[in-house]
């Protein structure tokens with residue numbers, strides 16, 4: 565009798581989408597914790613070309629943000645950059661991106677991570693029901709934001725971190741230290757390129 569064929573193991577992949585303006589240690593801790601706690605095969609940080617919010621956030625050129633991500637991830641083999649939204653340019657809705665990725669990689673299960681600040685905003689996401697049919701949403705807590713949702717979110721425990729890219733941009737503009745809030749290589753890059761000095 566012919567031996568039974570092993571079913572192909574599906575690849576388990578996490579995605580942390582964001583602006584990464586700049587990438588900071590809370591992003592890296594979240595990515596690493598979700599990767600390990602969910603036993604994923606890979607986790608991608610996925611920078612947006614332009615934020616998709618209705619009330620837009622300002623951002624800087626994708627080239628700067630990509631270079632800072634590459635510096636931050638130099639020693640992390642389990643963490644990589646997904647550039648699909650940068651290559652597409654313009655605004656990307658997560659549903660459109662995840663549809664493209666799931667079609668390209670039919671043997672992969674995707675886990676899309678959102679910070680607690682995004683939970684209340686979820687009902688406004690583009691084609692949310694369809695997005696939830698494509699990916700598993702994973703929530704991570706953020707200070708001053710809810711930890712519950714009517715939506716089927718897997719909550720992964722991370723330390724509560726009151727750290728944001730806007731805080732870092734503000735500190736640079738004020739001429740304050742940003743040491744230990746993000747990798748040293750990224751701090752050096754920010755100073756070298758003179759980023760965020762005019763932030764208001």
Ligand SMILES: Nc1ncnc2c1ncn2[C@@H]1O[C@H](COP(=O)(O)OP(=O)(O)OP(=O)(O)O)[C@@H](O)[C@H]1O
Nearest residue numbers: 581582583584590678679705706725727728729730
């Ligand atoms: N300190 C944090 N705790 C939990 N989640 C976070 C934290 N910082 C960022 N995130 C989450 O990481 C993802 C990408 O975040 P983003 O690049 O917008 O950074 P940010 O620090 O929120 O930026 P900004 O201050 O410019 O709004 C989002 O889902 C966001 O909720």
Ligand SMILES: O=C(O)c1ccc[n+]([C@@H]2O[C@H](COP(=O)([O-])O)[C@@H](O)[C@H]2O)c1
Nearest residue numbers: 581582583612615616657658659689690
């Ligand atoms: O698709 C949407 O409607 C949608 C609305 C708001 C945010 N998102 C995604 O959520 C991720 C975090 O967003 P942000 O703006 O906090 O960096 C990022 O990948 C965004 O593209 C997606």
